[in-house]
Amino acid sequence: MWGGRFAEKPAAAMQAINASIDVDQRLWREDIEGSKAHAAMLAAQGIITAEDNAAIQAGLDQIAAEIAQGTFQFSTELEDIHLNIEARLTERIGEAGKRLHTGRSRNDQVATDFKLWTMRAARDAGDWLRALQKALVKRADQHADWIMPGFTHLQTAQPITLGHHLLAYTQMFERDRVRIVGAMLEAAWECPLGAAALAGTAYPIEREATAAALGFHAPAPNSLDAVGSRDFALAALANLSICATHLSRLAEEIVLWTSPQFGFARLSDTWSTGSSIMPQKRNPDAAELIRAKAARIGGAFATLNAIVQKLPLAYAKDLQEDKALTFDAFDSFELCVVAMTGMIETLAFNREAMRAAAARGYSTATDLADWLVRELKVPFREAHEITGKIVRRAEDAGVAELAHLALADYQAVDPRITEAARALLTVEKSVESRTSYGGTAPERVREQIARWKETFE
Known part of the structure; x- marks a missing residue:
């Protein structure tokens, strides 16, 4: 040629x-x-x-x-x-x-082809994420009032509901879906075809016609930019990387939850592997590979960014590497989302283990501080100090839950504390009280579920 x-x-x-x-x-x-x-x-x-x-x-x-x-x-x-x-x-x-x-060059031809492919791949990625969101909402609906520990610093913080936890990822993936699909279309809406090699063409072409025929909004207005830029691919990879990070966080929780040390959930046989030497093992390999592939997707973005950032205008053959990186990232992303959807759909949760873990670590201490503020009008910082002393007393007495500590021990710290306060310190009462918008109370979780179902419809 x-x-x-x-x-x-x-x-x-x-x-x-x-x-x-x-x-x-x-x-x-x-x-x-x-x-x-x-x-x-x-x-x-x-x-x-x-x-x-x-x-x-x-x-x-x-x-x-x-x-x-x-x-x-x-x-x-x-x-x-x-x-x-x-x-x-x-x-x-x-x-x-x-x-x-x-009237054209391989430079504008490949930019056009690649933009079309990436826009369509982004739409597909949005569909994969929607399927994962539906699986999460379905499981949240089934476990709207199941109690589990909420963590900060991976230390028991406050009781929450499993439904609330699953919906947190649904919300994350919605932002990801909007970024991947919406930002992709915004970044790629101009058609490069007709920019030719870099300077346009002397033929009397009609670029608006080809742009409209291919589904673009308009022809790219600058021929140098049209053939020499790959920011649409960078945007796609950056947004896939953010979502892959969220997938990796959920994968890490599945790894933790399905370990014997947590015992919160059990992976199905279809999403587990065994060991060649230890017959008792049930390994969360799919979740672990999602963590690894998240790094690979992020690496694709970093690599393409490094390729593009040193290129003068317009086209250079370095850009040939853009497709291998982008194709691989979308392929890996699809595998991650499909695998995560399968795991979420088939995870078997252990209600008793989660409830028992939620009760450990004095997770209802904040509820006592809130009672002191609400009922006795104690300033929160003072209530925090009073509650801390009671937690230390429970630890010294070897009592696992604040609700099990004798009322006399409470009143030894502050005689104003009544049985009404102690009765509020179960994990059930704690989650029921978190009724602010976006909170973990089952009634709020069910409201979120209804909203998601309406969105899906």
């Missing part, structure tokens, strides 16, 4: 490092779609004939069928998906195929 300038073929290693067909053949649908739109515009502008356009359209449809059926022969000598398709088109329809590339 570009051999007129050269007397010799590239060296084998040059061919190997330069060819990208093994990676970018995934763009075949977008490449054919872009070529069809470009040819139709060329014909409408009188740059090619209607007969040539008809032959190109039919030939590209035939090539699409060949690729879909697996009969298309990809060639590394033709470097990339663009030249592979164009060469096959010329082979099928003759001279008309050679006219397709009029």
Whole structure:
């Protein structure tokens, strides 16, 4: 395709490092779609004939069928998906195929194809996340009032409900979904096609027509920026990285919860692995691999960012690496979300173990401080000190829960404390009292669940 300038073929290693067909053949649908739109515009502008356009359209449809059926022969000598398709088109329809590339370059062609692919992948990622959110809400509905410990610093803090905990991730993934889908569309709404190599073209093309045909909002207004920028891919990878971090946090909790030391949940056989030497083992490998793949997705963003940040305008071959990184990140992301959805759907929770853990560590101490403030009008800092002394007294007495400490011990610290205060210090009473908007009380959790179901509908 570009051999007129050269007397010799590239060296084998040059061919190997330069060819990208093994990676970018995934763009075949977008490449054919872009070529069809470009040819139709060329014909409408009188740059090619209607007969040539008809032959190109039919030939590209035939090539699409060949690729879909697996009969298309990809060639590394033709470097990339663009030249592979164009060469096959010329082979099928003759001279008309050679006219397709009029008024464009592989630079604007690949930017257009890659933008189209990334926008569609972002929409798919949004759908995967929605399925995970639905699984989380379903399990939250089943466990809206199941009590578990809430942690700060991985130390028991206050009792919460399992439903509340699961909905926290539902909320995180909603922000992720909005970022991945919405920000992607915002970053990629301008069409590069027609920017040509870097300076535009002298042919009387109609860029608004190709942009509209391909579903973009408008043609990219600057040809240098159109072919030399990859911020749409950077935005996609950055947003996938943030969501992968959230997936990794949930995966880490599954690893902890399913350990014998926690015993909060049990993974199903379908989402567990065994040991080759220890027959009792039930390993949370899928959750562990999500943690690792989150690092891999973040690494893809860091790598592409490092590639782009040193490039002068406009196009440089360094950008060929963008697709391998982005394809791999989306593939890994899909695996992570699908695996997490499967684990959430099949986790078996242990109500008794979670409730017992919630009661340990004097998790209702704040409820006592709140009672002192509310009923006795004690300043909170004073109430905090009084409660701390009572916790120390419970520790010294070897009492596991504040609700089990004798009233006499409370009154030894502050004689104003009554049985009414002690009766509030169960984990059940604690979660029931957290009725502020967004709180863990079961009634608030069920309100959130209803809101999510309405959103899904």
